Amino acid sequence: MAVIVSWRTYLAQAHPRLFENDRPESSLGYARYQEGWRDLMDDLCATIEAALGEDEAFRFLGIGQKMGLFWIRWEGEVSADTRAKIEEAIHLAAKRANRTCTICGLETAPKEA
Template identity: 50%
Template structure:
């Protein structure tokens, strides 16, 4: 008898069929199958809802790859969308990346970047294992360097507020006297 295993990733994909194309026989081999732990499930759910709310009639979107790299979530996608929709999708992705950067990939609690023999992961203190916290320049906690416009070098710094799930643009330079 086959053992049925509950997989939150497949549940996520099935809950958002407009964003994922699932290989029926092997869902784990589908494009966009999230290669991350359950602690980022909330990050993924928020992102999927934001993208679905953004898509207009006739527009298409499909995740190609979702993974953890350098301790944060990475998202690759393909689709046919308007320029306005593309900008809104990028905003949603920027929020998801920023949230992943301060959420433990294991449990979802507030976390930070740790290094364990060069392997970077965002974890809470309980799940950091033998890793060491990666130093952050004072005043730049939860600050991300993000792309403003798809396909361009138009970048900006933004501070992520986990409580309100928002990004606020900040200066790339520390306040006067903190250099």
């Protein structure tokens, strides 16, 4: 019998350096948003993992949306250079999220000023 794992649990298991994985569903960083941001978050996680040095640590404390806006809280033991890379990755993910449907994941064109 096949075990079906939710995409939220899969995301946490696919990026073990970033999430508490004993029980992903009860982790503070467990995805609390709809599936439309799934690819966006997978890309963000891969970018953060690539930025982390071998002896550095990162953990999501919260990921979600409020009034359609993407937010992330995190903590970690990282260098100033790594922190800058992580913050830039989060900033770019937030910009992408602001033009991505939370339900279907369809991206719209950026709004012009």
